[in-house]
Amino acid sequence: MDIIVCIKQVPDTGQVKIDPHTHTLIREGVESIINPYDRYAIEEGVRIKERYGGKVTAISMGPPQAKEALKEAISCGVDEAVLLCDRAFAGADTLATTYTLAKGIEQIGRFDLIICGKQTIDGDTAQVGPGVAERLDIPYVSYVRKIEFIGNRCARVERMMDDGYDILEMDLPALITVTKEINEPRLPSLKGEVRAASIEIPMYTAKDLGIDINKIGLAGSATEVIKIFPPPKKGQYERIEGTLDEQVETLLKKLKELGIINIPL
Amino acid sequence: MDYFLTDKQKMIKNLARRIAEEKIKPKRAELDEKEEFPWELMDILAKSDLFGLIIPTEYGGFGGGCFENCLAVEELGRACIGVATTFAASGLGAYPILFYGTEEQKRKYLPEIASGRKLAAFALTESSAGSDAAGIQTQATSSGDVYILNGTKQWITNGGEAEVYSVIAMTDRTRGARGASAFIVEKGDPGFSFGRKEKKMGIRCSSTRELIFDNCRIPKDRIIGREGMGFIIAMKTFDEARPGIGALSVGLAQGALDEAVRFAKERVQFGKPIISFQAIQHMLADMATLTEAARALVYAVARYIDTRPRDFSKVSAMAKLFPSDVAMKVTTDAVQILGGHGYMRDYPVEKMMRDAKILQIYEGTNQIQRNIIGQALNKEYGKKF
Numbered sequence A: 001m002d003i004i005v006c007i008k009q010v011p012d013t014g015q016v017k018i019d020p021h022t023h024t025l026i027r028e029g030v031e032s033i034i035n036p037y038d039r040y041a042i043e044e045g046v047r048i049k050e051r052y053g054g055k056v057t058a059i060s061m062g063p064p065q066a067k068e069a070l071k072e073a074i075s076c077g078v079d080e081a082v083l084l085c086d087r088a089f090a091g092a093d094t095l096a097t098t099y100t101l102a103k104g105i106e107q108i109g110r111f112d113l114i115i116c117g118k119q120t121i122d123g124d125t126a127q128v129g130p131g132v133a134e135r136l137d138i139p140y141v142s143y144v145r146k147i148e149f150i151g152n153r154c155a156r157v158e159r160m161m162d163d164g165y166d167i168l169e170m171d172l173p174a175l176i177t178v179t180k181e182i183n184e185p186r187l188p189s190l191k192g193e194v195r196a197a198s199i200e201i202p203m204y205t206a207k208d209l210g211i212d213i214n215k216i217g218l219a220g221s222a223t224e225v226i227k228i229f230p231p232p233k234k235g236q237y238e239r240i241e242g243t244l245d246e247q248v249e250t251l252l253k254k255l256k257e258l259g260i261i262n263i264p265l
Numbered sequence B: 001m002d003y004f005l006t007d008k009q010k011m012i013k014n015l016a017r018r019i020a021e022e023k024i025k026p027k028r029a030e031l032d033e034k035e036e037f038p039w040e041l042m043d044i045l046a047k048s049d050l051f052g053l054i055i056p057t058e059y060g061g062f063g064g065g066c067f068e069n070c071l072a073v074e075e076l077g078r079a080c081i082g083v084a085t086t087f088a089a090s091g092l093g094a095y096p097i098l099f100y101g102t103e104e105q106k107r108k109y110l111p112e113i114a115s116g117r118k119l120a121a122f123a124l125t126e127s128s129a130g131s132d133a134a135g136i137q138t139q140a141t142s143s144g145d146v147y148i149l150n151g152t153k154q155w156i157t158n159g160g161e162a163e164v165y166s167v168i169a170m171t172d173r174t175r176g177a178r179g180a181s182a183f184i185v186e187k188g189d190p191g192f193s194f195g196r197k198e199k200k201m202g203i204r205c206s207s208t209r210e211l212i213f214d215n216c217r218i219p220k221d222r223i224i225g226r227e228g229m230g231f232i233i234a235m236k237t238f239d240e241a242r243p244g245i246g247a248l249s250v251g252l253a254q255g256a257l258d259e260a261v262r263f264a265k266e267r268v269q270f271g272k273p274i275i276s277f278q279a280i281q282h283m284l285a286d287m288a289t290l291t292e293a294a295r296a297l298v299y300a301v302a303r304y305i306d307t308r309p310r311d312f313s314k315v316s317a318m319a320k321l322f323p324s325d326v327a328m329k330v331t332t333d334a335v336q337i338l339g340g341h342g343y344m345r346d347y348p349v350e351k352m353m354r355d356a357k358i359l360q361i362y363e364g365t366n367q368i369q370r371n372i373i374g375q376a377l378n379k380e381y382g383k384k385f
């Protein structure tokens, strides 16, 4: 079972500042980490390899320091890693990112499964996984919380939904994006750290990938960020706080006020 | 302080610290309260290769020495010495095989221990033989192609949970201390069972249990070394392991100091943080100085041991004696600095003080350590003058 894991290096905080002019993230001075969801992707890839054999390759598009994220992936059990790194990739939106990643994955060659995180904590779009699958013309399932079965030709997975979950079966090779429920990521191992310290991570430029220069980076990006704001809340809601007893009491009162229940309090 | 660690040693220290912070600290109070064996944490340590630290690479380990082991247990001990003792006791059980085992024994047992798939334990103490280890009653009788073991071991760390036991038993009672031998006993061997699990003051998540041998039959090739070598093997094992207890102690003392300083900066009385009172500052200063001195001693001795000197019982005893006395004092003073808060289970120093006491008792009480040092001095100075 050959697995490719897509990982992104992101700033380590929910409060990164946004450049008021370019509307992009100000990354200077903020410590970088592996996108938290991608650690679940790494763990799932490594677990599948441990059970069925094969190889896990991590891929990332990012600046040279994203090598650190790839090295951490190696210390957690990933076998190989490649970094797609070129000034021309900078400023990419999801359209350009998925194109570049798909080209990089083609360069790696054979695979049975690609695993992405469900979304990043900086860009937050959750589009890259599905976008890569489209580019490679393979099936995908997002928000996977469990792999029930994985064979040579197909896999059965559980997809988290707001109100339960779906069980889906798909042909391999395929792509999934994973949620936090899928596993508990391990910490690095000593042997992994030793490997990571000495390994050379190959870097591919746009030229190495034989890429259409008009489809990458800022030039290849169809979106322009005009404004960043939190999405409107889904419906109206009120948060009930306090001890459990207090919460129950308040809730009963509200339900009664709204005429939903009718019992003496 | 910079102790000039190599890149690999820094890696070990950082990884152990990360596990301690992220995985052990959030669990320690609950494990203590429930007296629950920390299997989940052992699994994490296993996946991180830490059980392989002291095992040579040819047997699937990481090829570290006494010093590397000390670096890891210090960091684990900073969070919880119950968890760290459980970890370290597996190494204690492995040492006899590592130092005196045959090639077959090493190949059979060490990779399993290094990977953490199996825990090990070391069993010497009995109800009538604590400090006076030569008084053990457990008997191993040679019979055809097996040894038959009879007797009961008491207070064995990892008892019941470990799969591999290094057991000291008498093969020839007439020869006294020279009549003991060391054996490998596996969980599941016929006639081998577990007795009472102790309720303890501290390190309550660790398992301390009786081992019962009732006509327990093991194949002849389970003997470690030769007949009569039992006590030599036990003493060598303790010599190698004692700085590890010192390192646990340094970790515990550091953990208590961390809590005490943090609390003293935050707690306001008489309109000021209590750290501004000189009486508190002086206590903290002594705690920090003792902890650093203990660390320097443990590191120096562990590094010395890794040069494979011939006889190092004296310094090894020092590296257990001083740090464990320091840990007892520093944890007690930490409770004092936290005052009433320190006495409550809501704060970790209460547990730390309860835990500290064991460090002065197991792997040879601190009285016995002083005996070892004293006897070595007598011998050394006898030679010179």
Ligand SMILES: Cc1cc2nc3c(=O)[nH]c(=O)nc-3n(C[C@H](O)[C@H](O)[C@@H](O)COP(=O)(O)OP(=O)(O)OC[C@H]3O[C@@H](n4cnc5c(N)ncnc54)[C@H](O)[C@@H]3O)c2cc1C
Pocket: A006, A007, A008, A023, A024, A025, A026, A035, A037, A038, A041, A059, A060, A061, A062, A090, A091, A092, A093, A094, A095, A097, A098, A101, A115, A116, A117, A118, A119, A120, A122, A123, A124, A125, A126, A127, A128, A129, A225, A228
């Ligand atoms: C509002 C907004 C602001 C932005 N600001 C900036 C900015 O300041 N600077 C900038 O460089 N980009 C910026 N971008 C672009 C964006 O962050 C990424 O480059 C984008 O293409 C990836 O989308 P995402 O982070 O939402 O990933 P998602 O689609 O949320 O990620 C899903 C998964 O795809 C994989 N993945 C995503 N990106 C990569 C990657 N690079 N390499 C490997 N795997 C990956 C991971 O597995 C990840 O878990 C912005 C985008 C938006 C929408």
Ligand SMILES: Cc1cc2nc3c(=O)[nH]c(=O)nc-3n(C[C@H](O)[C@H](O)[C@H](O)COP(=O)(O)OP(=O)(O)OC[C@H]3O[C@@H](n4cnc5c(N)ncnc54)[C@H](O)[C@@H]3O)c2cc1C
Pocket: B089, B121, B122, B123, B124, B125, B129, B130, B131, B132, B154, B155, B156, B157, B158, B200, B208, B358, B361, B362, B363, B364, B365, B366, B367, B368, B371
């Ligand atoms: C939690 C725990 C875990 C343990 N784990 C293990 C294990 O994994 N394997 C194992 O084999 N054993 C284990 N032990 C046993 C431990 O090593 C013994 O408790 C220890 O060696 C002391 O023996 P004792 O308790 O019988 O004390 P005793 O020997 O009865 O000593 C009682 C007191 O007398 C003092 N004393 C005794 N003799 C002298 C002397 N000659 N000079 C001065 N003072 C003396 C002692 O210092 C002590 O203060 C464990 C014990 C505990 C409590």
